[in-house]
Amino acid sequence: MDKTINQKAWFLVLPVFLVVAFSAVLPLMTVVNYSMQDTFGNNQFFWNGVGWFKELLDPSTDLGGRFLASLGRNLFFSLVILAIEVPLGIVVALSMPREGWTVAACLIILALPLLIPWNVVGTIWQIFGRPDIGLLGYVLNAIGIDYNYVSNEVDAWVTVIVMDVWHWTSLVALLCYAGLKSIPDAYYQAAQIDGASRWAVFKAIQLPKMNRVLLIAVLLRFMDSFMIYTEPFVVTGGGPGNSTTFVSIELVKIALGQFDLGKAAALSLVYNLIILIVCWIFYTVMTNAGVERKVQVESKPAVEPKPSAGLVPVPALKPKEGVA
Amino acid sequence: MHSIPGRRLIMALFLIFLLLPIYWLVNMSFKTNAEIVSTMTLWPHTPTLQHYKRIFTDESWYSGYINSLEYVVLNTIISISVALPAAYAFSRYRFLGDKHLFFWLLSNRMAPAAVYALPFFNLYSAIGLFDTPWAVALAHCIFNVPLAVWILEGFVSGVPREIDETAFLDGYSFPRFFIKILVPLIASGIGVAAFFCFMFSWVELLLARTLTSVQAKPIAAIMTRTVSAAGMDWGLLAAAGVLTIIPGALVIWFVRNYIARGFALGRV
Numbered sequence: 001m002d003k004t005i006n007q008k009a010w011f012l013v014l015p016v017f018l019v020v021a022f023s024a025v026l027p028l029m030t031v032v033n034y035s036m037q038d039t040f041g042n043n044q045f046f047w048n049g050v051g052w053f054k055e056l057l058d059p060s061t062d063l064g065g066r067f068l069a070s071l072g073r074n075l076f077f078s079l080v081i082l083a084i085e086v087p088l089g090i091v092v093a094l095s096m097p098r099e100g101w102t103v104a105a106c107l108i109i110l111a112l113p114l115l116i117p118w119n120v121v122g123t124i125w126q127i128f129g130r131p132d133i134g135l136l137g138y139v140l141n142a143i144g145i146d147y148n149y150v151s152n153e154v155d156a157w158v159t160v161i162v163m164d165v166w167h168w169t170s171l172v173a174l175l176c177y178a179g180l181k182s183i184p185d186a187y188y189q190a191a192q193i194d195g196a197s198r199w200a201v202f203k204a205i206q207l208p209k210m211n212r213v214l215l216i217a218v219l220l221r222f223m224d225s226f227m228i229y230t231e232p233f234v235v236t237g238g239g240p241g242n243s244t245t246f247v248s249i250e251l252v253k254i255a256l257g258q259f260d261l262g263k264a265a266a267l268s269l270v271y272n273l274i275i276l277i278v279c280w281i282f283y284t285v286m287t288n289a290g291v292e293r294k295v296q297v298e299s300k301p302a303v304e305p306k307p308s309a310g311l312v313p314v315p316a317l318k319p320k321e322g323v324a
Numbered sequence: 325m326h327s328i329p330g331r332r333l334i335m336a337l338f339l340i341f342l343l344l345p346i347y348w349l350v351n352m353s354f355k356t357n358a359e360i361v362s363t364m365t366l367w368p369h370t371p372t373l374q375h376y377k378r379i380f381t382d383e384s385w386y387s388g389y390i391n392s393l394e395y396v397v398l399n400t401i402i403s404i405s406v407a408l409p410a411a412y413a414f415s416r417y418r419f420l421g422d423k424h425l426f427f428w429l430l431s432n433r434m435a436p437a438a439v440y441a442l443p444f445f446n447l448y449s450a451i452g453l454f455d456t457p458w459a460v461a462l463a464h465c466i467f468n469v470p471l472a473v474w475i476l477e478g479f480v481s482g483v484p485r486e487i488d489e490t491a492f493l494d495g496y497s498f499p500r501f502f503i504k505i506l507v508p509l510i511a512s513g514i515g516v517a518a519f520f521c522f523m524f525s526w527v528e529l530l531l532a533r534t535l536t537s538v539q540a541k542p543i544a545a546i547m548t549r550t551v552s553a554a555g556m557d558w559g560l561l562a563a564a565g566v567l568t569i570i571p572g573a574l575v576i577w578f579v580r581n582y583i584a585r586g587f588a589l590g591r592v
Contacts, residue, residue: 027443115572178584227436
């Protein structure tokens with residue numbers, strides 16, 4: 001269905017535009033302003049040009065070293081949790097019960113971790129993992145594994161990753177489940193007649209049908225893990241040492257801890273730029289996937305033109321496309 | 325739907341994995357601090373309600389819940405009311421820059437809160453809203469308004485255009501059509517969008533903590549302060565945590581069938 005062109009629609013979008021511009025563009029201008037200056041307190045600012053950016057991208061300086069190290073850690077973290085959560089989410093979605101009250105029960109339990117405030121998620125795992133009072137830490141130590149997330153880097157990493165898997169795998173599972181539900185039974189019947197194996201059904205029917213939701217799941221999981229702050233901050237505080245300091249934690253440390261406005265602002269801009277680029281790639285892929293799907297849908301009536309006949313709008317009947 | 329072998333076992337294991345840490349939190353909230361520190365017990369041997377009693381009687385604790393609810397509700401109302409007309413416009417019309425605007429909104433949903441913490445602090449201090457629920461409510465609009473637009477756009481697109489056209493032919497004015505016909509038709513969509521605004525505002529801490537100091541301090545911030553300052557009152561911390569889970573657990577029942585759609589930004 002073609003949308004009508006109507007510039008007056010801008011009036012409808014205006015409130016959203018103003019609200020988001022107020023909370024996005026205005027602060028961003030401040031950030032750009034700060035990123036070019038240096039401050040020695042007392043609200044005295046000095047022009048620094050692109051100095052901060054140069055420092056930021058040069059690993060030999062203190063700022064650059066910290067930024068690039070945290071960026072590396074963050075990318076590694078995002079890749080690891082994507083590699084775990086996406087396959088696990090698909091498996092869980094495929095394991096959903098077919099009908100009855102268990103479906104609702106499973107959906108609600110799955111969604112539960114998503115609704116817990118992020119710092120409480122951190123608190124839960126902080127308590128759960130402690131060797132003295134937490135079930136997980138206590139059991140691990142009791143069976144002879146030396147586990148302490150406060151002092152051991154590997155343990156800290158494992159804790160943060162398991163926590164994220166606990167927190168967000170449900171999201172992937174729920175999205176995949178929604179994708180699976182949209183597959184008509186006829187597909188499966190056809191597969192059964194053809195004698196397709198379980199694996200073939202998954203590869204030829206289920207995976208392609210989950211394409212779109214999987215794309216959204218990967219986008220959301222990548223973005224949210226790339227800007228993760230609260231949960232690791234509560235559990236490990238970025239430590240031991242700097243081993244779980246991700247970009248957001250580093251940024252807040254510089255901005256609100258040291259009040260180093262220029263450095264923080266430069267870091268913010270680069271950080272935002274990375275997010276924007278990734279976001280744009282996903283958006284393009286997503287809209288293209290949408291167009292392909294539309295083309296498929298539209299090509300169907302060509303075979304049996306009957307259903308589309310009633311839907312063709314009569315141009316003369318269109319009212320003055322008035323917004324107001 | 326076709327499913328895989330051993331699915332019941334997989335599902336059961338995964339659900340246990342999800343519930344175990346939550347159980348441990350609930351378990352601890354009913355224990356006395358002496359029991360928590362001294363022995364490892366799988367359920368409270370001397371169950372107590374002292375931690376909950378403390379939260380409900382101490383104003384510095386329960387005011388945190390009220391503050392949190394205040395800005396969450398404000399934010400939900402603002403987000404939905406500005407997003408509704410925009411969702412209609414995106415769904416029905418093409419206009420100059422519509423695609424770019426839509427992408428710009430998405431990119432704001434993805435923007436890291438840490439980037440905005442400091443400028444928000446300056447901005448809301450400058451206009452005198454710092455430490456009020458309004459500051460947090462407006463700040464959370466940066467990710468909730470785009471989300472609401474995306475979800476509602478999906479629902480509005482599900483309403484056939486013929487309904488608009490018939491209504492206009494019947495002489496409905498645009499505002500009247502909007503309130504009398506469109507809003508009732510997408511009521512479930514509005515509910516879902518409201519739920520997601522509520523939820524994302526409820527779980528966010530970084531901005532809420534940065535923009536408040538005393539008067540409007542959210543419960544999440546009060547909890548973190550207790551962890552670092554007052555020794556380790558584990559039982560109290562656990563009880564406060566349990567109480568933050570309850571609102572989400574209650575409302576989830578109403579949106580259980582739409583939850584995937586909301587997370588998928590209305591694109592399922």
